[in-house]
Amino acid sequence: MARTRLIQAIHDAVVEEMARDPKVIVYGEDVELSIVGDLRGVHEQFGHDRIRNTPICETTLTGMAVGLASAGYHVVVQMMFSNFLYTGMDAIGNQMSKLRLMTGGQMELPITIIATIGGGSANAAQHSDTSYPMLMNLGGVNVAVPATPADAKGLTKTAIRSKNPCFLLEPNGRGGELGEVPDGEYLVPFGKAAVRREGDAATVVAIGRMLKPALAAAAALDAEGLRVEVIDPRTLVPFDEDCVLSSVAKTGHLVVVDEARECCSAASQIAAVVAEKGFSLLKGPIRRVTTPNVAIPYAPNAEAHVIPGEARIAAAVRELLGRTENHRQGVPA
Amino acid sequence: MTATGLGDNPQRSHAGDGPSPAEALRLFETMVLIRRVEERLRDDSAAGKLPGAVHLYIGEEAVAAGVCAHLSDRDYATSTHRGHGHFVAKGGDIRTMMAEIWAKREGICQGMGGSMHVADISKGILGANGIVGAGLSIATGAAFGARLDGDGKVSVCFFGDGASNQGALMETLNISTLWQLPVIFVCENNGFSEFTPSAEVTAGRIADRARAFSMPAAEVDGNDATDVWRAAGEAVRRAREGGGPSFIEARTYRIQGHFEAESFVLGTGRYRSDEEIAGWRQDNDPIARFRSRLVSDGTASAAQLDRIEAEVLDRVNEAVAYAEAGQPADPELAETLMFAPEES
Numbered sequence: 001m002a003r004t005r006l007i008q009a010i011h012d013a014v015v016e017e018m019a020r021d022p023k024v025i026v027y028g029e030d031v032e033l034s035i036v037g038d039l040r041g042v043h044e045q046f047g048h049d050r051i052r053n054t055p056i057c058e059t060t061l062t063g064m065a066v067g068l069a070s071a072g073y074h075v076v077v078q079m080m081f082s083n084f085l086y087t088g089m090d091a092i093g094n095q096m097s098k099l100r101l102m103t104g105g106q107m108e109l110p111i112t113i114i115a116t117i118g119g120g121s122a123n124a125a126q127h128s129d130t131s132y133p134m135l136m137n138l139g140g141v142n143v144a145v146p147a148t149p150a151d152a153k154g155l156t157k158t159a160i161r162s163k164n165p166c167f168l169l170e171p172n173g174r175g176g177e178l179g180e181v182p183d184g185e186y187l188v189p190f191g192k193a194a195v196r197r198e199g200d201a202a203t204v205v206a207i208g209r210m211l212k213p214a215l216a217a218a219a220a221l222d223a224e225g226l227r228v229e230v231i232d233p234r235t236l237v238p239f240d241e242d243c244v245l246s247s248v249a250k251t252g253h254l255v256v257v258d259e260a261r262e263c264c265s266a267a268s269q270i271a272a273v274v275a276e277k278g279f280s281l282l283k284g285p286i287r288r289v290t291t292p293n294v295a296i297p298y299a300p301n302a303e304a305h306v307i308p309g310e311a312r313i314a315a316a317v318r319e320l321l322g323r324t325e326n327h328r329q330g331v332p333a
Numbered sequence: 334m335t336a337t338g339l340g341d342n343p344q345r346s347h348a349g350d351g352p353s354p355a356e357a358l359r360l361f362e363t364m365v366l367i368r369r370v371e372e373r374l375r376d377d378s379a380a381g382k383l384p385g386a387v388h389l390y391i392g393e394e395a396v397a398a399g400v401c402a403h404l405s406d407r408d409y410a411t412s413t414h415r416g417h418g419h420f421v422a423k424g425g426d427i428r429t430m431m432a433e434i435w436a437k438r439e440g441i442c443q444g445m446g447g448s449m450h451v452a453d454i455s456k457g458i459l460g461a462n463g464i465v466g467a468g469l470s471i472a473t474g475a476a477f478g479a480r481l482d483g484d485g486k487v488s489v490c491f492f493g494d495g496a497s498n499q500g501a502l503m504e505t506l507n508i509s510t511l512w513q514l515p516v517i518f519v520c521e522n523n524g525f526s527e528f529t530p531s532a533e534v535t536a537g538r539i540a541d542r543a544r545a546f547s548m549p550a551a552e553v554d555g556n557d558a559t560d561v562w563r564a565a566g567e568a569v570r571r572a573r574e575g576g577g578p579s580f581i582e583a584r585t586y587r588i589q590g591h592f593e594a595e596s597f598v599l600g601t602g603r604y605r606s607d608e609e610i611a612g613w614r615q616d617n618d619p620i621a622r623f624r625s626r627l628v629s630d631g632t633a634s635a636a637q638l639d640r641i642e643a644e645v646l647d648r649v650n651e652a653v654a655y656a657e658a659g660q661p662a663d664p665e666l667a668e669t670l671m672f673a674p675e676e677s
Contacts, residue, residue: 049481055507055508057504057507057508059470059501060469060504060508063469063474063501064473064474064477064508065474066471067409067459067474067475067477068474068475068477069474070459071409071474071475071478073478075474091467091471095467100671100672101666101667101670102446102450103445103450103454104440104441104443104445104446104666105443106442106452106453106455107454107460108673140672142672163672163675
């Protein structure tokens with residue numbers, strides 16, 4: 001166990017997998033200097049044949065991954081910001097997510113695409129999206145959203161060993177956060193959520209970057225006598241439905257916190273699953289706490305206004321449970 | 334072993350020389366095989382026997398045959414929506430291809446891909462592709478793998494004049510030159526970008542796009558099998574020897590429409606004249622041209638070539654019978670094939 005930063009955990013996972021499997025090849029824009037920080041020093045360690053800078057050409061970077069994977073390599077593509085996936089979307093939406101089915105199962109595409117998601121850094125709308133809803137809808141790619149250094153390591157290793165396309169979406173602005181990471185071989189399976197805080201008053205599912213404000217809201221609510229259960233799904237595809245449904249069976253209430261825009265968000269999908277499979281467990285409506293259907297603004301105060309934070313999450317839980325601000329003040333209703 | 338007996342010896346070709354008599358006969362056989370396959374699909378499509386659309390390669394056979402003559406199963410090729418010819422020339426099995434087009438369980442893709450997506454990974458056929466220009470980056474990625482393997486494999490990207498207007502061409506010309514990848518870009522300029530004459534949507538000479546990256550580029554008569562064979566041999570040898578990428582623009586002509594049954598969507602609209610098509614058919618058929626050369630230079634007798642044609646026709650008929658006798662596709666595969674099973 002060692003205190004490790006989140007980007008360092010991803011780095012360690014990539015390095016361990018590159019050392020384990022000579023077929024692991026890494027490329028992307030500026031990966032040799034590693035501006036994001038998650039691959040720093042890897043080029044010095046492994047050299048040009050294992051990790052290399054590319055031109056800025058996302059259409060080709062994702063497409064080449066399909067060809068290189070077809071040639072027997074396990075490809076890791078660092079795409080920086082998830083907004084750049086839009087530019088590389090043909091090979092994602094038409095090729096890597098579909099070719100296994102379209103070739104009758106002949107093709108295996110072990111591809112890991114790493115990118116950051118989310119705002120909060122005044123990067124403005126073209127560098128701040130949380131773009132996994134479009135990936136989830138494709139059907140043929142895994143989507144991992146680590147929120148802690150330990151999961152960042154374990155999910156990255158699982159992604160690189162997978163035989164299928166996997167998106168490893170780093171929480172923007174959280175790369176420097178420290179957490180305990182188990183030493184050596186540590187893998188986190190896909191499709192297994194983690195209960196980050198136990199409680200019985202309401203279930204809060206918080207995705208990726210939203211885990212931190214959700215835990216802060218849970219702590220605040222605890223002071224008001226509301227014990228909230230906080231679930232980190234860790235992967236959105238596959239999604240651990242059982243974990244969420246068992247929690248809702250206990251609490252009867254569900255709030256889903258998602259930095260993606262409301263329309264067709266992961267929160268919408270999770271709400272739909274619980275409405276369909278857990279309707280009888282619910283004691284009230286499901287609440288989604290999401291970014292509204294807007295582009296992320298530049299100004300930090302405007303950005304904070306649209307991206308879900310602790311206050312909005314706590315307010316949603318209180319509202320669900322029929323609490324008012326007065327409860328918080330300790331004043332009888 | 335390829336379906337045509339072609340492509341088992343990548344060391345065979347020598348730039349400047351033409352194909353040996355045995356190689357020339359195999360080239361002829363491949364072209365005829367593609368033609369008979371496509372004619373059968375044309376007729377069965379018109380008769381309503383096929384579940385989906387087909388985009389046919391009639392008139393362009395010399396390109397696939399001339400290029401793939403230099404490849405073996407371990408080399409890679411990406412193809413287009415007009416991909417049957419590449420599949421056949423690269424050694425794909427016409428029985429499983431026909432079964433695929435007939436949407437049968439015995440299809441090479443178990444009926445999940447269809448005409449526009451025939452692929453045989455075991456033969457390096459990375460797939461026909463329904464997205465115009467998608468093969469450019471896939472072939473380049475496979476070439477990167479071949480370069481890393483360092484064992485002389487090459488990757489061929491077949492694409493059309495339509496795809497030459499996609500930005501991905503510039504990107505892949507750039508990166509393949511920078512990284513000296515063993516990829517051969519084969520532009521089949523068949524004159525039409527779907528339903529629009531190429532000249533209306535394409536500026537400049539297509540091969541010049543490669544020259545802008547200092548990539549060796551050849552412009553050849555795509556209806557001359559020997560011309561294609563020679564240019565491809567040089568490009569493949571360069572790639573195998575570590576000399577990096579090459580570009581070939583093969584000028585040819587699409588005899589059939591963009592897809593069969595296009596008359597239904599065109600209505601009274603026309604994008605070319607019947608006389609133009611008839612002219613290419615009569616005066617510039619790649620198979621007729623190659624056949625008369627084989628006879629005139631004494632490579633083969635007319636009777637010998639007739640025998641090859643008859644054998645090929647039998648094989649095509651047998652393949653269609655195989656396809657027609659096949660089982661319907663398994664609909665549940667759609668749910669089970671999306672992800673490869675992970676090792677536990």
